[in-house]
Amino acid sequence: MSKYLKSEEQQLEKTALELQAHALKAGAQAVEICGTFLHKTKITLEKQDFHLASADDNYVFGVRTLVDGKQGFSSCNTLDSKELKEVAARSVQIAAVSPENPYISIDAGPNLSADTKLDLFDKELFQVSLQTQKEWARLLREEATRDKRFRLNEGSVDIVAGATIVSNSKGTLMRASENAAYWSLMGMGVDGNQITSFDYFQEMARNPAQVQEKLLLSTRDFCTQLMDGLNTGTAKSYKGLAAFSPRAVAHILLSGLSYHFNGRNVVEGSTRWTSQDLGKTVLHPDLTVQDLPWLSDRTGAALFDREGFPTTNTTILNKGVLSEFLLDSYAAKALGQTHSNAHAAGGPTSLPGVGAFCLNVAGGRQSREDLMAAAAAQQKEFLLIHRFSGNVDPITGDFSGVAKAAEWCVEGKPVHVAKEALISGNVFEVLSDGLFGISKERVIINSAEECPMLIADGVSVTGNQS
């Protein structure tokens, strides 16, 4: 139990036990409680200025119950005993009207072993004052508006400290606490009649010593890239090679693939691959994708999953071979496996689903520069895609949308930002026969996924110059 959120953690445990007892008394045969406490202070910026300061504490609890193989769920944000009793009873009532489902279960999880220790709580950050937080917000604003062409639409510095508990009537009791500072900016560049697209970034740090340096660096990078968008030109229409920056890899390609890694979607029959495909080459042999939940510099880092199972590293795709799907208990049972691989996702207001924690795409052999030059040798001009405003159809893998602030490259070098360029293609085609190369350098996107740059063939670009 953390020394710094001790009373809140005690409150979580006490309320979880209370809810569990109420649910069992109401007729549940098994009960799982997921509870969180969150303390957040926030300084918001708007229109180049400070806008609002806020503080908020809240507890949230979710009660999952099983009655004769039927599942119920209800959630609340109260500590009131009478209301807690009603919420537990509501969960049991819902179970009573639910149909039976053989794959639903509430299971005892193994205890955490010592080697899985992941410390996500920093005592110094916990003691940071509103004054210091205001100072960080001032730095964010000053750095962003140093270039007078930057228009700050919205920004914030948040400090969040929280505790989570997952317990069940089978004996599972998992607790964790964490805190972090987050900062974000949304804005655009304006120079006379020239306006860039809106852009946004968010970063985080888990201790105060890192905040200032990381905040200044990330803001500077963001603003520099945004201002490059003032140098606009045209893009030609073509079908052929296109480069995907690490951000575009995360937002277009990885998001398209993630649906098909999800064990629940496999169970429902809407994925491209089934259990029969495990061990087979399904994508280009240069592609490796892993989920690494113990990376403390990522927002998704977690010691245990939504069902209270200790998390582990999972290789989903190994050199193009499908190794594992992401599974919670439900998906594992439905796919005939004995154990989940601890990928139950969600919070206290939702039933467990399946999700990744910190996805990582492995880098390739060539440097970014060499890769761009190699692509230019095959195709003199192409688009370098950064931000995507569009849709990826998870079923077909088709993507179509506007490539925001994409760069038009000639002989492998960006020459200007392409205005109004539309792109379309198919994630599976791009990541199999279409894959041209992967850079060895990788970037962490918004403190979440880590991806390399990737160049692929078969992408349609509709530019504003014929």
Add this chain to the structure above:
Amino acid sequence: MKDLSDKLKQLASRSPHWVEFRYHRRNVQTLQVQKGLVKQLKSSITSGVGIRVLVNGAWGFSATSDLSDASLEKSLKQAIECGNSLSQVKQSKVKTLPKVTLAQGEFVLPGYESLSKMSLEEKLEAVRRAEAKTRERSTAIETASGYYNEIFEDKIVVTSDGADALSRLVRNEFRLSAFAGKAGEKASATQTVGRTGSWECLFEDHSMESLSEEAARLAVDLVGAPRVQGGLATLILSPAMVGLLSHEAIGHTVEADFVLSGSVAAGKLGQTVASPLVTLIDGGKVESAPHGGGDLLVDDEGVPTQNTEIIKDGVLKSYLHNRESAAAFNVQPTGNARAWLYNDEPLIRMRNTYIQPGTQSIEEIIAGTEDGYLVDGPRGGQADSTGEFMFGAQNVSRIKNGKVTELLRGATISGQAFKVLSTVDAVSKEFKLDLGAGYCGKGQPAKVDAGGPYIRCKALVGGIQE
């Protein structure tokens, strides 16, 4: 509710600063059925009071889920501390809020009572039948999914300058998806409805049967359908797509907070920005389309909502305001301040956004189109500071020589909002709000609706290049 309202009024009368108390109780029931199994059946209650103060021209905010006197007083004190701290660094102080007739009394939209009396079993059974029926419609349907969600909202808004409003409404939504596959190709189609009101009003325009039939037919037809050729094209947009255009392309650019940050609509009041056939409105209640998914009688600052003419006969007439932005522009607030949960700050958000109908029939408009596309099935969209928008379409049909010919795969539509609206040369008399199942994202979600007639315009289609 009356006791709480009295307590909040007492606290407001004692506050040394302008203060707004907003009690919000949200009771959500969600159910989802996929491939015959119940994927989700859950209930969630979130309630609490958000307290916003204006201290020396700076905003402070705090929230609590504990409604005891001690907790409310502690939270008010915390909000004042936050506002006070921010006022020391805020450069441009918030002006005195404009005097306006604030809402007092009860504001109840129909449907709340009848929907709360309908049993969860009945709703679940209806969704199960619809999902099963969808799977039975074709051997090519591999799986289907039915989703129903209802949000009961109870609010009290009390301000120290006179708002004393109790409001109550329920919003519901239904989605039915079909997933089809043939010879290794897959496709999906989704039909949605969303309303503010009873179960009966949710299905008054589209029965569950017709939604199931259409989702299945489209999914099967879309398997292996050809892709659209990318480029500038003549488009006939369905009411749902017109809603997306109105919301994404225009609505966001005229939200006064974006205008103050330099959106493309800044400085354009009184200018011709669209074809004279275009009149665009954002309203709290639409006379000709009752039960809109964004219906609202009083906003979260206690301001009665109104129907705001944003564009009248092609001329930009008004922005969308909260009390702060109305003060900055020296106009009256338009009732657009909305918060998602009790612990969210109210932001400027749309309600029901639509283009007014014209005089031609859709058949006449199609017959008068030599070469173009009929675009339907909104799949999300985004707008930019530049006025550049993109939205996804599930299905696109080719029009050749005045006749609808082949069905094509979904695509992305893009363009510069005002430029596209200037190309409108036909507006149908058929009209409906058709985006009630949608959510708008702007830091917080918001339930909105949008729609209009069929319109013909020119925009970029993101498709393939040969």
